[in-house]
Amino acid sequence: MTPPTERPTPGQDADGRELLLTAAERLFAEESYTSVTVAKICAQAGMATGTFYAWFESKHELFVELVRSINRDVRRAMAVAIGEATSRNDVERLGFRAFFEVMSHRPGVYRIVREAEFVDPSLFREYYEQIARGYARGVRGFQQSGQVDPALDPEIVAFMYMGVGYFVGMRWAEWTQGRSVPDDVQADVMKVLTRGLARPED
Amino acid sequence: MTPPTERPTPGQDADGRELLLTAAERLFAEESYTSVTVAKICAQAGMATGTFYAWFESKHELFVELVRSINRDVRRAMAVAIGEATSRNDVERLGFRAFFEVMSHRPGVYRIVREAEFVDPSLFREYYEQIARGYARGVRGFQQSGQVDPALDPEIVAFMYMGVGYFVGMRWAEWTQGRSVPDDVQADVMKVLTRGLARPED
Amino acid sequence: MTPPTERPTPGQDADGRELLLTAAERLFAEESYTSVTVAKICAQAGMATGTFYAWFESKHELFVELVRSINRDVRRAMAVAIGEATSRNDVERLGFRAFFEVMSHRPGVYRIVREAEFVDPSLFREYYEQIARGYARGVRGFQQSGQVDPALDPEIVAFMYMGVGYFVGMRWAEWTQGRSVPDDVQADVMKVLTRGLARPED
């Protein structure tokens, strides 16, 4: 009788945390941490201001959780997209596409990650060190299988990957108002990286 | 004609502004826009709080001017370093070195530019569009002289340059506590870009 | 006749109230009225926050009842201790001892009475007028039986008794961390009062 949409999964749909996190993501995607007030988040989530503190200890705590959940989502999306691929070409192509996809579909989500630098520097470091570790590991693998010039420092290459993702992906997605990063942009980025990182004799 | 009190000696006229700008740069390099108060800036500059408004209309106005001055300085430093060089190799090497140099010697200055995104998005766009235009112009030149693959979109390449500068330069400079970006990092970055952007047949 | 659900077994009926009163006494003995929240009281009593209002109309109501119950207990303890004694010496000795005893064994209980002054002044007056009346009645009896100087105003003497009890008893008990008020303190207090209140010719 009760339609499924009215039977919230206990602890998930009715969960105030989830509701607030979603509302907050929408707001932080557009406005700065400072100008997004707890009151606005609650209004967006359809609840009274005080209720906020039943779910989070502070605005800051919510922000931290939000950034961590974005981190998880981005990494999971990339991992899923890459799957079992091992050739550098496939890994880069699938990985970047997944990354750009997330950025395009959740416009502003990356803005939040960037703002983390100013809201909580240690949170930001945590975020990027985690990503950098994963990239560097991948690069080392490519070097062993002869797909990347072994003379390059894997850590620096990881940073370059991030720079491209961070800037190209983000800037493109946002300065173009949330439209998907077009295939030719991805192709160009791919071409540069493929050639640039290749072993000299190839 | 102009009464002396209204025509301050140049270099003394700008004193208040310059003093405040310098004080503000020091503070914004370490703390967020929100936590740096007008009172703190004035204390750092050695003047009374109210005096601030004799020189700037608002905290925001000072911030805008600060970011613009950083933009000017960075571009000037790069232009000076590049000088008359025309070979892509020289331009990239000299340009990046100058950029990394500024970042290393004025640690935190880039932090301010990044924070601009959250303080005043349009200012941030202005900053990057200006940079991107210059880069894209350079890339087009290189394509005409056969130094860069003409199939690549100059705008995308400009964004990649920026991504590398933004992330590699900044991250390196800051996560390593202001030490200079070492030469081998620059060399690695150069190698990747040189190869990656080259014409296929080269 | 009365359905079982409506006629709770005595001692079970009061369960909720009793539970909350006990929990509250423990908390109010250590923290101020303001910092003891309804939620804390309920946590201490092992029930949900909302249940509080099944037993009390408000935090204030509970506080009033708590203070009144302390009043009852103190007076009862003193009355029991004094018993049938009529000599001033016995009455004072036994009464004070009983009073100090209660204070020592329920440390912090007197704190609650004192705080009543700031939570509800009229409750505090009620408390002390009740006590003062009893003391003054006793003093008048002693005056009639020639045990207290008839020139003294019984009301003032009652206040002095209270001052001594209030301050000596309370301060001693609390500044000495709940240790019993030692016998020699009581003896000294007794000596002073005995002499001080005696008829001149005694």
Added chain:
Amino acid sequence: MTPPTERPTPGQDADGRELLLTAAERLFAEESYTSVTVAKICAQAGMATGTFYAWFESKHELFVELVRSINRDVRRAMAVAIGEATSRNDVERLGFRAFFEVMSHRPGVYRIVREAEFVDPSLFREYYEQIARGYARGVRGFQQSGQVDPALDPEIVAFMYMGVGYFVGMRWAEWTQGRSVPDDVQADVMKVLTRGLARPED
């Protein structure tokens, strides 16, 4: 030309601290610490709410300063009144009168001291330990000059004095709405104490 009332002594009459302290005393004398808000204090002092924080770091800081200033004033008033007197009779009479006088003229001031126990217990202890020390010193002097039974513990006697002052003085002054403690009350108190503390053979 400028009337003296318009030329505030620098740092005193125009002093926001003084203004706020006076306003706060009036309010705290009537309402509890909690219900006296910073906004009310500022309204009473005729200034904007935010100004408060130009003079005090917090409501708590103001309260501490207020209690300490009361402590100073009470002790000074008593010291001045006692002057060079050395006979116990004079010292007690003059001291108590001065104490009762202050209480009567600044109704509610003692309420503030009492509330300190709940606002800041350590402040309250500080207050009473300071007073107790002075009293005990006096008592020891009286014992040496044979004016007080040397068998009594000076500390306990000090507490009794305080109990009488605390309770008689305060209660009387307040339950009778600020009227002076009448001479006969003081006389009665004196009589009891004089006899009570005397050396047995006297």
Added chain:
DNA sequence: AATGAATGAGAGTTCATTCAT
């Protein structure tokens, strides 16, 4: 130009109380 006390709107947060279950 300079001072610094004053302003007051607005932020985050707490908590007694309510209410649907």
Added chain:
DNA sequence: TATGAATGAACTCTCATTCAT
């Protein structure tokens, strides 16, 4: 009766900005 999430008024405190001097 019992639950505990939701409510929202009220509080303390901050800070960009103003203004009399």
